[in-house]
Amino acid sequence: MIINVARKELKSLFASPMGWIILSILMFGFGTLYLQGVNSYFEVMSGAVRPAERVGVTIYVGSQIYSTALFLLSVTTPMLTMRLISEERKSQTMPFLLSAPISLSEIVIGKFLGLVIFLSILVIYIFVMLSTLNIWADIDFGYLIGNSFGFILLIASFTALGIFFSSLTNQPIIAAITTFIALVSMVGLGSYFASDPSHWFNYISMTKHYQSFTRGVFDSADIIYYLLFIVTFLTLTVRRLDSDRLRG
Amino acid sequence: MNKVIFENTIEASNLTKSFGKNIAVNDVSFQLKKGEVLGFLGPNGAGKSTTMRMLTGNLAPTNGDVRICGIDIISEPKKAKALIGYLPEMRPLYKEFTVNEYLTIAARFHKVPSSKIKKALEEAKEKCGLSHMSKRLIENLSNGYQQRVGIAQAIIHNPEIVILDEPTVGLDPIQIREIRKLIRDIGQQHSVIISTHILPEVEMVCDRVQIIDNGQLVFHGSIEDLKEQRRGNKLLVGFSKAPALSRLKKIKGVDKVENAENGMFRFHFKEKYLPAEEIVNLSVKEGWGLYHINMDITSLEETFVNLTQTS
Numbered sequence: 001m002i003i004n005v006a007r008k009e010l011k012s013l014f015a016s017p018m019g020w021i022i023l024s025i026l027m028f029g030f031g032t033l034y035l036q037g038v039n040s041y042f043e044v045m046s047g048a049v050r051p052a053e054r055v056g057v058t059i060y061v062g063s064q065i066y067s068t069a070l071f072l073l074s075v076t077t078p079m080l081t082m083r084l085i086s087e088e089r090k091s092q093t094m095p096f097l098l099s100a101p102i103s104l105s106e107i108v109i110g111k112f113l114g115l116v117i118f119l120s121i122l123v124i125y126i127f128v129m130l131s132t133l134n135i136w137a138d139i140d141f142g143y144l145i146g147n148s149f150g151f152i153l154l155i156a157s158f159t160a161l162g163i164f165f166s167s168l169t170n171q172p173i174i175a176a177i178t179t180f181i182a183l184v185s186m187v188g189l190g191s192y193f194a195s196d197p198s199h200w201f202n203y204i205s206m207t208k209h210y211q212s213f214t215r216g217v218f219d220s221a222d223i224i225y226y227l228l229f230i231v232t233f234l235t236l237t238v239r240r241l242d243s244d245r246l247r248g
Numbered sequence: 249m250n251k252v253i254f255e256n257t258i259e260a261s262n263l264t265k266s267f268g269k270n271i272a273v274n275d276v277s278f279q280l281k282k283g284e285v286l287g288f289l290g291p292n293g294a295g296k297s298t299t300m301r302m303l304t305g306n307l308a309p310t311n312g313d314v315r316i317c318g319i320d321i322i323s324e325p326k327k328a329k330a331l332i333g334y335l336p337e338m339r340p341l342y343k344e345f346t347v348n349e350y351l352t353i354a355a356r357f358h359k360v361p362s363s364k365i366k367k368a369l370e371e372a373k374e375k376c377g378l379s380h381m382s383k384r385l386i387e388n389l390s391n392g393y394q395q396r397v398g399i400a401q402a403i404i405h406n407p408e409i410v411i412l413d414e415p416t417v418g419l420d421p422i423q424i425r426e427i428r429k430l431i432r433d434i435g436q437q438h439s440v441i442i443s444t445h446i447l448p449e450v451e452m453v454c455d456r457v458q459i460i461d462n463g464q465l466v467f468h469g470s471i472e473d474l475k476e477q478r479r480g481n482k483l484l485v486g487f488s489k490a491p492a493l494s495r496l497k498k499i500k501g502v503d504k505v506e507n508a509e510n511g512m513f514r515f516h517f518k519e520k521y522l523p524a525e526e527i528v529n530l531s532v533k534e535g536w537g538l539y540h541i542n543m544d545i546t547s548l549e550e551t552f553v554n555l556t557q558t559s
Binding site (some may be wrong): 005011091093094097099100178229246 | 293301305307326327333334338339341342343345349354357426
């Protein structure tokens with residue numbers, strides 16, 4: 001049943017221009033960054049950088065793309081998550097799901113998975129794009145896999161937060177704005193406190209927990225952090241929908 | 249699926265729903281028998297839609313319970329919901345999909361096995377006259393066709409019970425006729441509940457009526473029972489050269505005479521007397537110029553108003 005809900009979400013993302021436009025704009029952006037990175041790599045590495053600080057082409061191009069992608073996704077995810085519940089409420093299609101023999105958690109998880117799968121297309125795209133560097137260089141696949149994995153967790157957390165804000169209101173725009181504020185402040189605060197590694201905020205910072213993945217390290221603490229984050233917000237969403245059913 | 253035949257497909261007992269201090273539905277109990285079309289009547293805001301939302305598990309009742317073919321909808325919602333097809337007042341259509349896509353999703357959600365989805369789709373579309381619209385976007389369909397898609401969505405999994413909330417609102421007279429015919433057809437195989445505030449509609453499509461007002465059940469019975477309420481002991485008579493009122497009162501069996509609209513008279517007569525023949529005979533004999541004589545039937549509207557206001 002979860003799969004059926006996810007399929008429906010994916011189908012409706014691709015049935016409207018919204019999904020296509022977001023995918024194509026982001027892919028265009030990443031493609032441009034990729035080209036620029038490859039073009040400037042030798043120039044930067046041969047002259048400006050001291051030999052000790054020189055990095056491989058995977059990290060040089062990859063870090064540019066992943067850090068931009070992190071920012072771009074905190075802007076685009078709200079536009080996609082707002083649809084998940086508040087738009088269904090607004091267009092009065094919620095009863096279609098609620099009167100089918102599907103439980104509330106199946107609905108929420110299905111919607112969540114649908115969007116995560118959609119956004120994973122971008123992760124796969126970036127992975128394939130960076131892999132093409134392997135044609136003329138010997139690239140670091142560990143770095144790519146670590147980043148892709150971390151990125152999917154990050155996207156999933158963004159989506160979980162977005163679906164929760166989406167369940168709070170009937171107005172898609174309000175859902176989008178609140179999710180946007182929440183995500184940008186989390187990402188922004190993360191980079192604000194990054195200079196002070198001992199600060200408590202680093203324990204709850206979304207970006208800080210992403211750092212180890214960028215080095216290709218799979219730290220169970222980071223994975224658990226993201227899983228807890230996702231489970232918390234999905235549970236809150238289910239509770240919220242259940243209270244709708246109880247109170248009317 | 250449970251194939252045991254239940255006499256009552258829906259059993260609602262003591263359903264109550266309050267929103268804060270406002271009681272929307274107050275202690276409503278009723279049964280729906282197999283293969284019956286039940287009309288839910290009531291003025292706006294009487295609690296029809298709220299009751300339907302509770303029957304379909306969209307809303308939890310404050311008190312009371314609902315059993316669908318013997319299955320409690322609160323403790324076993326999935327099993328119970330699988331037996332119901334529901335079309336809410338606002339059609340839950342995903343307008344970005346085509347008719348086929350939307351109905352496929354509906355079939356999957358209602359656990360129609362993938363091998364049977366195609367057949368279920370064809371059947372539902374044929375019943376609702378949608379076969380030639382399969383590949384059209386729902387957004388581009390007319391109001392009436394969108395309503396049919398809504399109904400098709402509710403019957404796609406061949407449920408025991410079909411619940412339609414105001415299925416004919418906003419349609420033109422021809423579409424209304426077609427939708428009514430469709431509802432009657434569906435009623436052959438399924439138990440149906442429809443809500444409406446259009447009285448003649450109930451008379452045309454329903455076997456049994458339930459009138460709800462202010463959250464309370466004020467009438468329930470067969471259509472015949474409702475018609476019985478309409479037929480009073482009254483005759484509407486018109487004379488071109490009318491005699492005095494006191495003369496008319498003396499006619500055998502007449503209880504009371506009063507002036508009615510257009511210069512006619514309304515005769516109230518005693519139980520088991522029908523003074524029509526007497527009136528005609530007298531009119532001929534005394535030259536009153538009788539031009540109109542008919543049973544004075546209270547309109548359904550009037551019956552409805554009487555029922556909902558006496559409560």
